[in-house]
Amino acid sequence: MxxxxxxxxxxxxxxxATLNTVAAAQKIGGDIHVLVAGANAGAAxxxxxxxxxxxxxxxxxxxxxxxxxxxxxxxxVAELGKSYSHILAAATSNGKNILPRVAAALDVDQISEIISxxxxxxxxxxxxxxxxxxxxxxxxxxxxxxxxxxGFDAAAAEGGSAAVEAVxxxxxxxxxxxVGEELAKSDRPELTAAKIVVSGGRGMGNGDNFKHLYAxxxxxGAAVGASRAAVDAGFVPNDMQVGQTGKIxxxxxxxxxxxxxxxxxxxxMKDSKVIVAINKxxxxxxxxxxxxxxxxxxxxxxxxxxxxx
Amino acid sequence: xxxxxxxxxxxxxxxxxxxxxxNSGVDLANVKMSMNPFCEIAVEEAVRLKxxxxxxxxxxxxxGPATAQEQLRTALALGADRAILVESADExxxxxxxxxxxxxxxxxxxxxxxxxxxxxxxxxNQTGQMLGALTGFGQGTFxxxxxxxxxxxNVTREIDGGLQxxxxxxxAIVTTDLRLNEPRYASLPNIMKAKKxxxxxxxxxxxxxxxxxxxKTLKVEAPAARSAGIKVKSVAELVEKLKNEAKVx
Numbered sequence: 001m002x003x004x005x006x007x008x009x010x011x012x013x014x015x016x017a018t019l020n021t022v023a024a025a026q027k028i029g030g031d032i033h034v035l036v037a038g039a040n041a042g043a044a045x046x047x048x049x050x051x052x053x054x055x056x057x058x059x060x061x062x063x064x065x066x067x068x069x070x071x072x073x074x075x076x077v078a079e080l081g082k083s084y085s086h087i088l089a090a091a092t093s094n095g096k097n098i099l100p101r102v103a104a105a106l107d108v109d110q111i112s113e114i115i116s117x118x119x120x121x122x123x124x125x126x127x128x129x130x131x132x133x134x135x136x137x138x139x140x141x142x143x144x145x146x147x148x149x150x151g152f153d154a155a156a157a158e159g160g161s162a163a164v165e166a167v168x169x170x171x172x173x174x175x176x177x178x179v180g181e182e183l184a185k186s187d188r189p190e191l192t193a194a195k196i197v198v199s200g201g202r203g204m205g206n207g208d209n210f211k212h213l214y215a216x217x218x219x220x221g222a223a224v225g226a227s228r229a230a231v232d233a234g235f236v237p238n239d240m241q242v243g244q245t246g247k248i249x250x251x252x253x254x255x256x257x258x259x260x261x262x263x264x265x266x267x268x269m270k271d272s273k274v275i276v277a278i279n280k281x282x283x284x285x286x287x288x289x290x291x292x293x294x295x296x297x298x299x300x301x302x303x304x305x306x307x308x309x
Numbered sequence: 310x311x312x313x314x315x316x317x318x319x320x321x322x323x324x325x326x327x328x329x330x331x332n333s334g335v336d337l338a339n340v341k342m343s344m345n346p347f348c349e350i351a352v353e354e355a356v357r358l359k360x361x362x363x364x365x366x367x368x369x370x371x372x373g374p375a376t377a378q379e380q381l382r383t384a385l386a387l388g389a390d391r392a393i394l395v396e397s398a399d400e401x402x403x404x405x406x407x408x409x410x411x412x413x414x415x416x417x418x419x420x421x422x423x424x425x426x427x428x429x430x431x432x433x434n435q436t437g438q439m440l441g442a443l444t445g446f447g448q449g450t451f452x453x454x455x456x457x458x459x460x461x462x463n464v465t466r467e468i469d470g471g472l473q474x475x476x477x478x479x480x481a482i483v484t485t486d487l488r489l490n491e492p493r494y495a496s497l498p499n500i501m502k503a504k505k506x507x508x509x510x511x512x513x514x515x516x517x518x519x520x521x522x523x524x525k526t527l528k529v530e531a532p533a534a535r536s537a538g539i540k541v542k543s544v545a546e547l548v549e550k551l552k553n554e555a556k557v558x
Binding site for chain 2: 178
């Protein structure tokens with residue numbers, strides 16, 4: 001049994017989610033190969049080779065793979081994947097974009113966002129916005145799976161010394177091209193990897209008021225998230241959204257400020273170790289999942305909290 | 310150009326679902342069903358393309374039980390021209406749905422297929438991408454902006470760090486993200502008119518598609534409940550608890 005893990009990377013660096021995916025592969029058991037598909041991705045490949053438990057790193061270096069366009073990357077993964085028992089990728093926007101295309105090309109079902117490995121063919125995954133957990137079993141010859149990174153502790157980034165091997169695959173399929181991207185800039189930790197997350201909702205009132213959360217977050221070394229209501233109201237960019245349709249986080253501490261706690265939001269954060277809710281509505285559903293609830297005006301409580309921590 | 314929109318009948322997003330006592334699934338008896346929210350956004354985008362003169366015909370398709378006709382009628386009331394129901398009483402996996410949609414695409418020859426990025430019941434986020442592989446079309450997933458320009462469509466996508474724009478050759482597949490648009494409501498006259506619009510019913514067998522699956526659900530459980538928390542009186546007490554009791558700061 002050999003497992004192919006698709007690396008999540010920016011060509012220059014490996015994304016943390018890759019480590020969680022390798023950890024899931026270790027639970028399945030077997031040799032683990034990591035595929036780094038990109039352009040000038042030597043640095044990412046070197047980082048992948050150092051991950052503890054990785055037996056081999058395959059590098060497909062081609063300008064066609066630079067921006068992870070699924071029309072180009074999926075045929076490569078499907079071709080290489082034929083000799084593996086499992087193909088795993090992190091359930092990031094790239095993983096979700098590419099892997100179903102791989103599964104269909106291999107004519108097998110795909111299993112999305114597993115949170116635990118029961119055995120080599122049986123996995124648990126949340127459905128209905130995390131309101132139910134399904135245990136599913138696959139009889140497919142090749143099991144194609146995306147991994148929810150918050151469900152697995154990261155594999156050690158150092159300690160491995162895997163061989164790096166160059167591979168090649170189909171060139172540009174000529175169906176799509178990269179036009180441009182606009183990445184939100186932030187000095188704070190990445191939302192999905194942060195130990196502490198401070199999130200704001202509709203109760204923040206406007207985008208300017210998020211400065212109170214940024215100040216608190218900087219003091220705590222935390223990432224800042226938001227509910228869908230705050231994103232839709234234009235307070236903050238949408239890559240800050242925590243929830244069923246945004247990012248899934250499971251930090252040590254999640255501080256929900258001015259967030260009512262709709263089920264779609266809870267789906268994105270209810271596996272946090274400790275949840276704190278600050279809301280002036282004591283009936284808000286967020287208090288049903290909060291370990292510590294404070295019924296207070298956030299504009300008084302947040303600055304005071306910032307002063308005291 | 311012709312636009313094909315795929316929609317799904319799912320439990321209404323406001324319903325708090327309950328797991329059945331025998332762990333065979335969630336209890337959907339007598340629960341309100343609706344069109345999946347991402348599918349509503351897909352229908353809205355198609356209607357806007359028609360209003361701009363880009364789309365000439367909107368065909369809406371669903372795969373599901375006979376009752377899914379309700380969701381097709383809703384789409385017709387919102388502005389779709391005709392509907393296709395691929396009737397199947399079984400709950401189908403994404404790959405089977407993608408294969409059925411491929412058969413519909415082969416028949417209808419649309420220039421653009423628009424569908425939601427994920428259904429809020431299975432939370433799979435697979436079907437559009439799978440249809441991309443089966444048809445060989447380019448895919449613009451998690452779209453927050455769609456612009457048809459000549460024989461290409463420019464799709465701005467929501468990715469983890471921000472936004473990415475790709476250009477796809479037509480025909481192409483677009484899956485919608487939440488911020489693509491704000492879906493309209495169906496007006497009463499349009500709901501009445503929708504009853505007269507054509508709705509064709511076919512079966513998977515007639516399309517020559519096998520819907521067998523390699524994945525089976527062994528059980529469905531309720532998630533582990535969080536133990537009840539406490540309310541603190543002041544910020545000072547909160548900080549004290551976080552430092553000394555929870556030890557997280």
